[in-house]
Amino acid sequence: MRTRTAIAVIGVGNAFRRDDGVGPAVIARLRERATDRPLPADTVLSACDGDPGRLIGLWEGARLAVVVDAAHAHPGTPGRVHRLELDAGHLAPPSSTSSHGLGLGEAVELARVLGLLPQHLVVYAVEGADSEFGAGLSPAVAASVEPLVTAIQDDVLTGRRV
Numbered sequence: 001m002r003t004r005t006a007i008a009v010i011g012v013g014n015a016f017r018r019d020d021g022v023g024p025a026v027i028a029r030l031r032e033r034a035t036d037r038p039l040p041a042d043t044v045l046s047a048c049d050g051d052p053g054r055l056i057g058l059w060e061g062a063r064l065a066v067v068v069d070a071a072h073a074h075p076g077t078p079g080r081v082h083r084l085e086l087d088a089g090h091l092a093p094p095s096s097t098s099s100h101g102l103g104l105g106e107a108v109e110l111a112r113v114l115g116l117l118p119q120h121l122v123v124y125a126v127e128g129a130d131s132e133f134g135a136g137l138s139p140a141v142a143a144s145v146e147p148l149v150t151a152i153q154d155d156v157l158t159g160r161r162v
Contacts, residue, residue, distance in 0.1 A: 064120045
């Protein structure tokens with residue numbers, strides 16, 4: 001049974017693949033910050049491994065979905081954040097790719113075909129430096145977490161449609 005939510009914030013990644021863990025790190029930080037700056041009651045924070053079916057299940061029926069994922073860019077600038085918005089059922093072409101086999105773009109396209117897209121989707125893609133096995137973010141990616149959490153809180157709290 002799926003839980004319906006108005007706002008879904010999803011951190012995609014694997015905390016044991018260094019910078020690929022930026023999505024779950026952002027979700028953890030949002031949970032910590034929520035004690036001082038609560039998010040709306042209809043906000044659900046989730047971590048996901050990037051499987052398209054799980055992503056769709058987490059954002060299905062949402063008014064707003066915000067997804068944070070690590071990205072590879074060539075050439076890249078570790079820690080740089082790209083903000084992408086859903087436009088008429090398609091994401092704007094990114095200058096980077098997901099660090100997962102099946103990317104977020106495939107999940108969006110599948111959800112579009114199935115009629116399961118959220119009303120509004122914002123993707124934050126963070127360029128990584130290291131996706132080898134191991135825990136902990138590289139310094140450049142770790143430095144992007146706090147500003148990213150602030151941006152996501154602002155998006156959610158103001159309800160702005162970007």
